[in-house]
Amino acid sequence: MSARSAQLLQRLETLEQMPTIPVVLAPLLRYLEQPLDTLEVQQVVDLISQDKSLAAQCLHLANSPLYGRWQNVDSIRSAVVALGLQRMRDIAVSCSVLRLVPGKGQLNPTVFWEHSLGCALVSRQFARRIGADAAKAYLAGLLHDIGIAAELSVIPAEFQQAYELSQSQGIPLHEAEMTMLGFTHCDAGKIVAEHWRLTPDLIAVAGCHHNPASADGSRALVALVSLSDLLCRMCGLGHGYIEERQVNFLEELGFALLLKECPSLQGFDWARFTFELEAYMEEVHRLVSILYRAPQ
């Protein structure tokens, strides 16, 4: 690694300009980690309601068919009751992540939001299909690109150069980052994930989703998110530009790794899964456009 790359990474490690996550999120997540039978709905409602804009954003997601709700819920309490604590956790974390990208960057923050939310939903659906942990997959999909949020906040000018290269050549962002910066958003993501003391599997996803074989553990989860990420990018839910290439999922490294742990992947219908994504895209675009306009 060049001296410049090492210097940039060092700047990332300080994370000084990184937007912070809502203060209520940490206590909320801690509370929801307790045994289910000890949890009280009112406690969760109170925690979310402390942050009015977070509560407003949560209600938008809670009313989306993508989160399993078809009739309007108009209060956090009815959302928690209708959707359950697990889904409310997904929703609260999603809304929190959406705040991480600075609004003033060159990369339109809605693009980052759409990709992260899309990847979370696709990872969740993929996990359900092949019998993996859907809740974990959602969280991992949502957080896989936090490295980009860090780069946008801490080294915006340098990131911009890499982003422009990826756009102009239609190549994957991590390849352009490697050329321009000497490292990728995976390296940045690992720093953030460790700094936030995320669980080891989420650190592995943020740090290794472009090279699942390099993960020390949780390779199946990393592989699952890497495939979901790639599918989103090929289906128009990418980083705001078109990657001009051809992908055969059966030849992806992530596929071979995931197949080892999920034999049901062998006969997976990639065509149907891709067609199903069409419905996701429309809803993700709609949700993010509403959330982006909602107060933060």
Next chain:
Amino acid sequence: MTTVASSLMETSSRPPGPPSPHLVKIRDLVYQVAGIFQPDNKLRLFEDRCSKRMKVLGVTSLADYYDCLTTKPIRQAELVSLLNEITIGETCFFRNQPQLDALRNVVFPRIVEARASLALRHLRIWSAGCSTGEEPYTLSIVLLEELGGRLKGWTFEIIATDLNERSVANAKQGVYGAYSTRNLTPYYKQKYFSPCGNDLKVNPEVKTHINFSRVNLLDDVRMAFLKGFDLVMCCNVLIYFDVISKRRVIQHFYNNLLAHGYLFLGHSESLYGVSEDFRLVHLPSATAYVKAEKRQVMR
């Protein structure tokens, strides 16, 4: 909390209620039997199309209509009628823009690269099931544009076939009304069409690259003579075939295509469970099939 209330009003415009489980069953049946998928965001439209058929049959519930598509003696005929409803109005110029973009930006460059070893700078394309000609004419226009750029110095020919004699005759005429030409930009209209009454007539420059004829895709002898293609487009045709016929046609396509060849199907159309001869590949916002690496299928 007025913000929540006002922003919730926007959310309430979405379709109310989950889709009927019977509708989902019909969607899955159509995918299983025909290979064409209706995603969740198109289910209301799909329900409208089922309703049209239900009216014709005098059936009042989706559950009964599902029976019509599965157990009743009319099931074969009814599936065809429903498929006609699903694909109605799809024939027009530049019907599937992401597919055309993928062809231009990814597929043609790859074909050119694969053909680099061959002396002949010539592309052979087959529009199998060309209906009234909009698809082959669109391909011809796209390729003519490319000849001025990435395909400079190349030539091309398009074989356009359909089972229906009348469709082929209309295609040869090359005269189209407003509905077919709705996606054409003024640039294309002016450059490649001439006014013909209220309609538009395709210019000879576009036509000259296309050879129209009537072909039954199940005619083994005729199919065996169609060789050396770089690309086969077969949109909304295989959905009408039973699985045995589908496999026969797919095996022909395998032999009709060069090693680097591509097979494109219609939007949301899949070969899942039909053939191992081809592998699905993802292109930007489109899918296609390439030949699986194996020995040439012998017939």
